[in-house]
Amino acid sequence: MLQLKFIATTTFGLEATVKREIQKLEFENISTTDGAVYFTGNETVIPKANIHLRSADRVLLVMGQFKAFSFDELFEKTKSLNWSDWIPKEGNFYVTGKSIKxxxxxxxxxxxxxxxxxxxxxxxxxxxxxFEKTGALYKIQVAILxxxxxxxxxxxxxSLHKRGYRDSAVIAPLKETLASALIELSxxxxxxxxxxxxxxSGTLPIEAAMIAKNIAPGISRKFVSEEWKNIPAQYWKDVRSKAYSDINVDFTPEIFGSDINPKAIEMAKHNAVNAGVDDCIRFETKPFNEITLKGDYGVCICNPPYAERMGILEDVENLYRDxxxxxxxxxxxxxxxxxxHEEFEKLYGKKADKKRKLFxxxxxxxxxxxxxxxxxVDK
Ligand SMILES: C[S@@+](CC[C@H](N)C(=O)[O-])C[C@H]1O[C@@H](n2cnc3c(N)ncnc32)[C@H](O)[C@@H]1O
Incomplete structure (x- = not known):
């Protein structure tokens, strides 16, 4: 099998979270830069990484990395790479790009x-x-930094945030990848x-339930590289059947979700059914100031409005006070x-134990x- 190099792309600030996930998957030679985690492995990494990574945005196969200061250099060095190892005669390839400094x-x-x-x-x-370009899709990126x-x-x-379960959402839904990272960081x-x-629409409770039940985030969606000839369909089947057998079917976590908007709760319930975790989340319509904290040592993680994307500032600030x-x-x-909101801690009435910058x-x-x-006893 070939030794290949990959990049898991991520939102700025989540590199360490994605790195930990990659370490758990036991991939090799892991290193991070802004918005990217590099690692190596063979072809089986492609199904494994795509099906299992919770907080990364996408998995890129690195074809080459080199310095170029002229168009001639870019042309010659690109031409010398082994493109036919991956792109077949009928491959539908196109190139996107970005260049910084x-x-x-x-x-x-x-x-x-x-x-x-x-x-x-x-x-x-x-x-x-x-080239007829009638076959599988190969989206090539030239990134120059x-x-x-x-x-x-x-x-x-x-993108990996599209798990496939969220077919209805409120105005400013959280990306599933960020929701998962917020839980990981707690x-x-x-x-x-x-x-x-x-x-x-239930993203945080659904992601928490999927983590608790060990449901792989990409278990029921498709990936572009499933159409690629050089990754045998059996690799995908093997990773999926192992992921199914690893689901913690006998465990029911205690997960609660509420929202002031009854329509949002309808969506959340529907999305939880799609994700196969409706049996472990109790959703209800409730304004924040009416919640009661049942039990001890619970963890509340939320994504309230911040007036920038939704909500009226005065209501938002009252919510933070509550x-x-x-x-x-x-x-x-x-x-x-x-x-x-820059004044959050003042409105909440206490300085946070920790604050982390994210996007x-x-x-x-x-x-x-x-x-x-x-x-x-912290189990
Ligand atoms: C940014 S959205 C949450 C998005 C959610 N994380 C998702 O992925 O769909 C903020 C939510 O807060 C709810 N909300 C606003 N004020 C509230 C209040 N006082 N009590 C409870 N929910 C409230 C809104 O109805 C909205 O659904």
Whole structure:
């Protein structure tokens, strides 16, 4: 089997979370840069990484990495790579691009040069002059950063946050990948109570339930590289059947989701059915200030409105005050929230134990973390 190099792309701030997931999957030579985690492995990595990674956006196969300061250099070095190892005669390939702080800054020119170089390479290999492009899709990316060119082929297709269960959502739903990362970054474990009191379409409770039941996030969706001839269908089957057999069917976590909007609760229930976790989440329509914290050592993780994307500022600020009123006085519950509102801690009435800078789409947010007491025996 070939030794291949991959990049798991991610949102800025989540590199360490994705790195931990990659370590758990036992891939090799792991290193991180901004928004990317590099690792190596053979072809079986493609189904494994795509089906199992919870917080990464996509998995790219690295075809080559080199310095280029001129179009000639870009053309020759691209042409010398082994494109036919992956792209068959009938492959439907196209090139996207980006360039940051580099001499080759014209992205359309770089894209067209890379495409020409690949065509020249494949023409020679397949001894044809014209490519029908009727076969599987190969989305190639030329990414140039400080004159270092990275050429990749996307193995994922539609982004990994599209698990397939969320076919209805509120105005500003959380990406499933970010929801999963927020849970990963918290102290929640599957035997502690989980609560999201502004759950919208249910993303956080559903992701928590999938983690608790060990349901692989990509178990029931398709990936672009499933159409690629050089990854035998059996690899995908093997990874999926192992993922199915690893589901913790006998465990029912205690997960709660509520929201002021009854339509959101309808969507959340529907999405939970799609995800196969409706049996372990109790959803109800309820305004935040009416929630009661049942049991001890629960963990609340929420994504309230922050007025930037939805909500009226005064209502949002009152909601943040209510958060403080309910959670500040409870010693055992932990409370986590994201917001872009700079005055959150003042409104909540307490400085967070930890604050982490993240991005929700293009919006800069902070992840505020208030730690309750640890359970006597932290299982
Ligand atoms: C940003 S959305 C949550 C999106 C959710 N994470 C998802 O992925 O769909 C914020 C949610 O807070 C709810 N909300 C706003 N004010 C509330 C309140 N006072 N009590 C409970 N829910 C509230 C809204 O109805 C909305 O569904």
């Amino acid at each position: 580099s001499q080759l800054y014209s992205v359309p020119d770089c894209q067209s040069i890379v495409e020409k170089a690949i065509v020249e390479n494949l023409k020679k290999k397949y001894k044809i002059d014209w 400080k004159d270092v060119v990275t050429l990749t082929i996307d193995t994922t297709g539609s 102290f929640w474990k599957k035997d502690r109570i989980f609560l999201d009191p502004t759950c919208g 958060m403080g009123k309910i959670f500040r006085k409870n010693k055992t519950w932990s409370f986590y929230t994201i917001t872009s 929700n789409g293009n919006v800069k947010i902070d992840y505020y973390q208030y730690y309750g007491l640890k359970p006597p």
